[in-house]
Amino acid sequence: MKTKALLKISLRQNAIFIPSEMIANDNKNLSATTSVLLANVSKLGFTFSESLLHALNNVNPTYKVEVLEVLREVLGNDKNWTPLVKEWNIPTGESVLDHIVTYFGNAFKTKNGTTLQCGHSIPDNTFPLEKYNGCPFCGTPFEFGKLENIGQGSKLKVLDLWSEKELQDFYKSLLQSKTALDATQVESLKTALKYLPLPKTDIAMKETLMLVIDVLIEEGQAEKASQYFKSPTDILRYLWFKNTGLLQIIEPKTIIKRTSKNAQHFYNVLDTSAQAKIASQKDLKLKYSRKECLMVANWLKNLDMDVETMCEIMHPKRGMWVRVIRALRLAEYSKRKGFEKLAFLMDVFYNQVYDVWQSKVNTSRLKFDADKTFALLKQRPGLFARSLFSNMLWFGADETVAHFEEIIDKVPARLVFTLNMYAQNYFDKNMQRSVKPLGGTNKRIAPNALLNLYDEAQLEAMKNQIEALCLLAMKQRFATIANLNKTIYIDPQLFNMPVSIGDRSETVQDLPVALMGTRFPIEGNEVRLFMQWGKDLQAQHLDMDLSCHIAYEDKADICSFSRLTTTGCQHSGDIRHIPNKIGTAEYININIEELAKANAKFVTFTCNAYSNGSITPNLVVGWMNSKYPMKISEKTGVAYDPSCVDHQVRVTQNVAKGLVFGVLDVAKREIIWLEMTFGGQVVGGLDYKGVQALLSKLNSKLNIGKLLQLKAEAQGLTIIEDQNADEVYDTKWAINAAAVTQLLID
Numbered sequence: 001m002k003t004k005a006l007l008k009i010s011l012r013q014n015a016i017f018i019p020s021e022m023i024a025n026d027n028k029n030l031s032a033t034t035s036v037l038l039a040n041v042s043k044l045g046f047t048f049s050e051s052l053l054h055a056l057n058n059v060n061p062t063y064k065v066e067v068l069e070v071l072r073e074v075l076g077n078d079k080n081w082t083p084l085v086k087e088w089n090i091p092t093g094e095s096v097l098d099h100i101v102t103y104f105g106n107a108f109k110t111k112n113g114t115t116l117q118c119g120h121s122i123p124d125n126t127f128p129l130e131k132y133n134g135c136p137f138c139g140t141p142f143e144f145g146k147l148e149n150i151g152q153g154s155k156l157k158v159l160d161l162w163s164e165k166e167l168q169d170f171y172k173s174l175l176q177s178k179t180a181l182d183a184t185q186v187e188s189l190k191t192a193l194k195y196l197p198l199p200k201t202d203i204a205m206k207e208t209l210m211l212v213i214d215v216l217i218e219e220g221q222a223e224k225a226s227q228y229f230k231s232p233t234d235i236l237r238y239l240w241f242k243n244t245g246l247l248q249i250i251e252p253k254t255i256i257k258r259t260s261k262n263a264q265h266f267y268n269v270l271d272t273s274a275q276a277k278i279a280s281q282k283d284l285k286l287k288y289s290r291k292e293c294l295m296v297a298n299w300l301k302n303l304d305m306d307v308e309t310m311c312e313i314m315h316p317k318r319g320m321w322v323r324v325i326r327a328l329r330l331a332e333y334s335k336r337k338g339f340e341k342l343a344f345l346m347d348v349f350y351n352q353v354y355d356v357w358q359s360k361v362n363t364s365r366l367k368f369d370a371d372k373t374f375a376l377l378k379q380r381p382g383l384f385a386r387s388l389f390s391n392m393l394w395f396g397a398d399e400t401v402a403h404f405e406e407i408i409d410k411v412p413a414r415l416v417f418t419l420n421m422y423a424q425n426y427f428d429k430n431m432q433r434s435v436k437p438l439g440g441t442n443k444r445i446a447p448n449a450l451l452n453l454y455d456e457a458q459l460e461a462m463k464n465q466i467e468a469l470c471l472l473a474m475k476q477r478f479a480t481i482a483n484l485n486k487t488i489y490i491d492p493q494l495f496n497m498p499v500s501i502g503d504r505s506e507t508v509q510d511l512p513v514a515l516m517g518t519r520f521p522i523e524g525n526e527v528r529l530f531m532q533w534g535k536d537l538q539a540q541h542l543d544m545d546l547s548c549h550i551a552y553e554d555k556a557d558i559c560s561f562s563r564l565t566t567t568g569c570q571h572s573g574d575i576r577h578i579p580n581k582i583g584t585a586e587y588i589n590i591n592i593e594e595l596a597k598a599n600a601k602f603v604t605f606t607c608n609a610y611s612n613g614s615i616t617p618n619l620v621v622g623w624m625n626s627k628y629p630m631k632i633s634e635k636t637g638v639a640y641d642p643s644c645v646d647h648q649v650r651v652t653q654n655v656a657k658g659l660v661f662g663v664l665d666v667a668k669r670e671i672i673w674l675e676m677t678f679g680g681q682v683v684g685g686l687d688y689k690g691v692q693a694l695l696s697k698l699n700s701k702l703n704i705g706k707l708l709q710l711k712a713e714a715q716g717l718t719i720i721e722d723q724n725a726d727e728v729y730d731t732k733w734a735i736n737a738a739a740v741t742q743l744l745i746d
């Protein structure tokens, strides 16, 4: 278990971990087992770097087998990849009429037809049954084929060698990450915490801390956790994480709303949202054992903070605190000897005898008292940063920025960075902003109404003001660090990648990870989307849909279950029932030439859950891309070839309804990797404007490349094209997003 778990962590970082004690000798000639491994791995689209090949050549065959097994597992080789239609690249010609005739045929039990295993009778002269692997009417598959065409990929991905040092460095970088970890990093960290001792290092983010504390408590070291709690919010965050599994404090009403929204269905009979609402409310009921109550009472009384400050911090989440305090029976514990501080806290909190900073800010702001408002805001630099833009519109840009400049060095770097990213959209009257509330799905929101007080030139000036401010702040921070190096290399790709600050990815990347914004050039004329789901689940109705949305300048088109064939796109057929344990698959073929000829602009890749509930676990989506034509089995329609997979993600989060997992830019012939969740059954809002709003978030000026440029200027480094520079920043370095965040100096 341990070996495979650690292998999976390294694979996500494009490497294979081999413990040094496993490398038994120093044999230079390739052994027979190594050659076999190499051949098998290349069929999956991978090969080894020289050092990895040498190391693998000198480990025992068991380890080699494990390497191959991990790759096969991640690429889903043992799953069922059979679609509903055999030769799905040729439209079956099925029509809505076929569905209607079959519907009535079954309702009135007419005789002339073929009865299938699912019990449906398909009337003669409707669906061409010989073209299907299952029932065309209800979407239940009966026939399953094997992977036939593998190894058609036009490029092999080179895996590197990881020793204990690289594994340990990666582990530490996760703990030190200056932005919250995404789902992939969280999985890797949890695995590391499980199998490796906790290294001595500072933990930079609260969310990361929660995972670590959890492990400490599981090991019966709750008192050790006490030192990590700095404020009541940390404690609330931990309790919430234990209750909901979510790393941020999301208000219960948001969770309940989202769960019931996902269960709303077009047809009333199938609408279980009321049940879902009740079930979810029940889930959020708090219940604690005596041991847990005492543990939290101790944490609270041990906080190194005065009671008034604690109360003020607790105030914004007052409702949640009231519930938690009751559930933990803290009033009872506060009567115990040694818990006097807790008693005092309960008293001040319940009687509300504390000042609330935010309400003072609101009052002076409404009175238009600039001096008082800014004096207050300067006490809380982080909150000043968050309200900077609206205050610029309210009090005027110059005055607000002048006050902000006085405290900008106290604002965390990731916030400074975020400011610049969002200024570009915020000060644009026409730009609907794409925002994602914590725990919710992406929404487009209308611009601030105060923007209308200003003309375009003034708003442009505000954007530039913010950018200049942020650039200066980042540069000053780089300048405080002495650097003896002379030259620096910055990979051009890094200028396409935003620093991962705002949206955290909720899907897991098991293949070598790609940062959002990564461009994948299209090698041939075809891109093939795939989706596989239901592995390890019992046979049942489970409808997941793979679709793509085609944006033209003046219209939109869709290829999905309801429209299997459209200009440039062909769907493999809608499966609504999964077979037992092996899962099932859908595909879409995208023809680039045809789309270009029709003048299509973007194709957005999406998947969603059409049945009640959220996307199922064990769902994998991705796309294939090869210079060579990618075959489709004539016998079964199986069209998956692991060696052609550019990118794939595993969906684990079960609150999201639908997912965008990539955008194809037809003119540029490239696929942009990005991820966004959306609510509702139907893919709406992915029109030309919607996609542009999405992409504009990726095109922020303060990308990783630009940040490195600032570093070079501030530290007097010469940027050179040569990869032998003193400091090298290439895509290999950027694959560890946690390490990249170390550029955000506080």
Ligand SMILES: [Zn+2]
Residues within 6 Å of the ligand: 116, 118, 119, 120, 135, 136, 137, 138, 139, 140
């Ligand atoms: Zn059927």
